[in-house]
Amino acid sequence: MTKTVELDHFDHALLKEMQRDNQTPARILAERVGLSQSAVLRRLRRLRAEGVIMADVSVVSPEILGVPVTVHVLVSIEHGSRTAGEFSRKLQSRPEIRHASYVTGGADFVLHLQVESMAAYAAFAREVFHDDPTVSEYHTYIAMREVVGPVAQPFAGGARI
Numbered sequence: 001m002t003k004t005v006e007l008d009h010f011d012h013a014l015l016k017e018m019q020r021d022n023q024t025p026a027r028i029l030a031e032r033v034g035l036s037q038s039a040v041l042r043r044l045r046r047l048r049a050e051g052v053i054m055a056d057v058s059v060v061s062p063e064i065l066g067v068p069v070t071v072h073v074l075v076s077i078e079h080g081s082r083t084a085g086e087f088s089r090k091l092q093s094r095p096e097i098r099h100a101s102y103v104t105g106g107a108d109f110v111l112h113l114q115v116e117s118m119a120a121y122a123a124f125a126r127e128v129f130h131d132d133p134t135v136s137e138y139h140t141y142i143a144m145r146e147v148v149g150p151v152a153q154p155f156a157g158g159a160r161i
Contacts, residue, residue: 005050010035014043015052022056059150067096067114070143071121074107075129076136083134084108090132096124107139118142 007015013033017024026044030037047053062068077087084102091100091111099112115121121140129135 003051005052007052010039011043011047011052014040014047018044018053062114065114067116069115069117069121070146071111071113071115072141072143073109073111073113074139074141075109075111076106076138077108077134078136080134087132087134090128094124094128096120 010033014029017029017032026037026040030040033040044053062070077083087109088102091097091109096113096115097111098114101110102108103110113121113124115124125138125140129138
């Protein structure tokens with residue numbers, strides 16, 4: 001069973017600010033959410049301890065890193081006793097993959113990749129999909145632009161924080 005944590009409006013406000021910039025000083029967070037600096041620090045410690053804040057990370061620019069092409073791929077595989085696990089391990093070894101999920105529905109995996117060019121994606125597809133007999137089909141979607149940023153997480157009720 002999934003653990004849930006009760007969050008009040010101050011917690012939601014803090015999480016929204018932290019997702020925008022997790023390097024914001026506590027005194028500024030306190031001003032923005034209407035709490036004291038010590039209350040902000042106490043809440044942030046609790047949110048980290050309870051696993052609400054899973055990590056403090058930096059979102060890097062794919063363009064500046066030389067991988068400006070965003071590719072989403074739906075992959076279907078032939079099912080066998082170890083097929084999904086083997087394919088998952090294969091995906092974990094590929095640096096182009098930023099996120100991969102094993103899913104239900106019309107495909108088995110949804111992949112998010114960052115590559116330097118369409119030629120780089122073509123090479124990736126050859127190595128990962130074409131050369132793998134367990135891959136039955138894949139569908140590629142090239143992102144034209146980002147609509148919602150990479151860190152805007154929804155909370156209970158569906159609204160983004």
